Amino acid sequence: MNNKLLGRVAFYALVVVIVVFSVFPFYYAIITSFATGTALFEVNYWPKHFDTSNYESVLGGRTFIRSIVNSVFIATTTVLMALFLAVTASYALARVRFRGRGLLLMAILAVSMFPQIAVLAGLIELIKFLGLFNTPWAMIVSYTIFTLPFTVWVLTTFMRDLPLEIEEAAIVDGASPWVIITKVFLPLLWPALVTTGLLAFIGAWNEFLFALTFTLSEAQRTTPVAIAMLSGASVQEIPWGPIMAASVIVTVPLVILVLIFQRKIVAGLTAGGVKG
Numbered sequence: 694m695n696n697k698l699l700g701r702v703a704f705y706a707l708v709v710v711i712v713v714f715s716v717f718p719f720y721y722a723i724i725t726s727f728a729t730g731t732a733l734f735e736v737n738y739w740p741k742h743f744d745t746s747n748y749e750s751v752l753g754g755r756t757f758i759r760s761i762v763n764s765v766f767i768a769t770t771t772v773l774m775a776l777f778l779a780v781t782a783s784y785a786l787a788r789v790r791f792r793g794r795g796l797l798l799m800a801i802l803a804v805s806m807f808p809q810i811a812v813l814a815g816l817i818e819l820i821k822f823l824g825l826f827n828t829p830w831a832m833i834v835s836y837t838i839f840t841l842p843f844t845v846w847v848l849t850t851f852m853r854d855l856p857l858e859i860e861e862a863a864i865v866d867g868a869s870p871w872v873i874i875t876k877v878f879l880p881l882l883w884p885a886l887v888t889t890g891l892l893a894f895i896g897a898w899n900e901f902l903f904a905l906t907f908t909l910s911e912a913q914r915t916t917p918v919a920i921a922m923l924s925g926a927s928v929q930e931i932p933w934g935p936i937m938a939a940s941v942i943v944t945v946p947l948v949i950l951v952l953i954f955q956r957k958i959v960a961g962l963t964a965g966g967v968k969g
Contacts, residue, residue, distance in 0.1 A: 719944060726937040733933050747938035751923075756911040757939065760919035764943075767829050767915060768897040771836040772890045778837070779844035779889070780882070784874050786845070787852035788860065798849070805842035809902050820907055831907035832915065836897045844889045851885040852878065887954050895947055916943045 725733060727743045751757055786794060816835050825831040855878060863873045879886075901917040908914050914922070920939045924931050 719941075719948075722937050722940055722944075726934065726941050729934055747934040748942070750932075750935045751939045751942065756914065757916075757919055759912055760914050760916045761942070763829060763913065764898055764915045764917075767832045767836070768894045770829075770833050771840060771897040772893045774833065774837045775840040775844050775893050776886060776890055778841060779848050780874060780879070780886075782841075782845050783848035783852045784870065784878065786849045798846070801842045801845055805839070805846075809839070813902070813906060816903070817906065826907060827909045827913055829913065832897075832900070832904055835903045835907070836893075836900060840893045840896060844893060847889045848882065848885055851882055855881055891950060891954060894950070898943075898947065 721738075724737060724740050726747050727740055727745070728735075728737070729744050729746055732741070785791075786798060816838075820826050820831045820834065823834070825834060859877055859881075860873055863877050868877070899917060900915075901921070904915040904918045905921070908918065911919075911922075916939070920936060920943065923936050923939065
């Protein structure tokens with residue numbers, strides 16, 4: 694009995710340590726975002742006062758609101774395009790038998806192993822050829838390319854686990870492949886779609902390298918680039934307060950999305966783990 698109690702106490706203590714370790718940076722960023730002047734360099738674990746001047750400075754800037762709108766549009770469009778292509782590709786890879794299917798899956802996985810910097814030069818030439826430079830579509834195309842391998846792999850795994858009898862019944866009823874995907878499989882794939890879609894959204898929302906490379910004007914910048922541009926010429930000139938406020942503003946939507954879809958995310962991550 695004592696061993697069980699000690700084991701349970703140790704387990705919950707470990708959970709508390711992990712939660713504190715994960716949440717503390719965001720918590721401290723929130724506290725710092727309300728500090729100004731010399732208070733920024735004081736170590737405080739509890740807020741002494743709430744000064745909203747940092748948030749007013751960030752939101753009152755010329756283009757920060759526009760950067761948030763750009764990030765929302767780019768991340769949302771990337772998710773929609775990636776999920777549409779991934780659902781149709783995963784159906785072909787999971788349900789259609791053809792020679793070289795395993796090799797194609799390995800090639801898709803290999804594409805995701807390339808670091809961004811390794812393909813940056815080629816993507817620049819592609820974006821210029823398509824005439825998309827300094828437009829949101831430059832980021833959407835590049836983000837979709839890097840998001841597709843992950844979404845295809847995950848959705849292919851889920852598609853394989855769906856009962857074959859459901860598809861056979863739909864075929865007997867005269868359903869086409871498109872009807873099977875949209876009317877039969879899509880409702881069953883919601884946990885996987887939410888999980889992969891949210892991860893793709895977070896990746897597109899936080900991406901910095903492509904957003905910095907493919908944009909020239911302030912009006913086309915995304916939030917990571919806008920936050921980076923807040924930095925001063927030296928460490929003494931860096932506006933830490935506004936940077937923390939901007940970081941909190943950018944992070945809050947992601948936290949809200951995770952809280953809204955947390956049940957779908959857990960279902961998507963655990964589905965297929967246990968087979969009856």
